[in-house]
Amino acid sequence: MTNIIYNVIEDNAGGLYLAIFNTNGECVHFSGQYQYSQGQLTAIISELMSGEIGSLDELNSILTNQLLPTEDYDDIARNIKPGAYVIVADNKGIYPDKMGFAAKIEFGIGDNLVSLAEYARMHGKAYRTVRQKAELGNFRTARKIGRNWVIDRDEPYIDYRKKNRNFK
Numbered sequence: 001m002t003n004i005i006y007n008v009i010e011d012n013a014g015g016l017y018l019a020i021f022n023t024n025g026e027c028v029h030f031s032g033q034y035q036y037s038q039g040q041l042t043a044i045i046s047e048l049m050s051g052e053i054g055s056l057d058e059l060n061s062i063l064t065n066q067l068l069p070t071e072d073y074d075d076i077a078r079n080i081k082p083g084a085y086v087i088v089a090d091n092k093g094i095y096p097d098k099m100g101f102a103a104k105i106e107f108g109i110g111d112n113l114v115s116l117a118e119y120a121r122m123h124g125k126a127y128r129t130v131r132q133k134a135e136l137g138n139f140r141t142a143r144k145i146g147r148n149w150v151i152d153r154d155e156p157y158i159d160y161r162k163k164n165r166n167f168k
Contacts (some may be wrong), residue, residue: 014102
């Protein structure tokens with residue numbers, strides 16, 4: 001299930017939900033109550049993206065106590081608006097500015113974390129260069145959440161390359 005389409009939804013009471021869709025846009029999996037088990041939602045998204053969870057049946061067997069009828073997603077989808085239900089992450093990215101407290105805790109988003117793209121812009125570096133440094137573990141605060149990287153905005157950018165002063 002590496003090419004999944006999903007939404008993470010937060011309601012105005014801090015409830016977190018995961019909806020997974022087929023290629024026709026129909027909801028084929030809907031689960032909730034992730035606000036009660038910190039880290040479970042981001043772990044499931046990572047396992048889905050990496051292929052560790054290979055099928056919906058496998059996912060459903062892991063989440064038996066959290067499964068909700070997919071029809072409930074249809075009700076929520078009609079009410080997605082500020083103040084009721086908000087999409088805080090999907091397969092395209094995470095949206096810290098839309099997150100409430102529960103989602104920020106689940107995704108490890110503090111007020112100081114920014115995306116790698118934003119960090120690269122702040123330091124005048126190419127996104128690819130910053131991402132490679134993150135993948136190599138050269139940043140203390142960089143973390144991968146699902147397929148997205150975040151980093152503390154105050155992390156210094158240190159160039160570890162050796163410089164040869166005699167090079168012309």
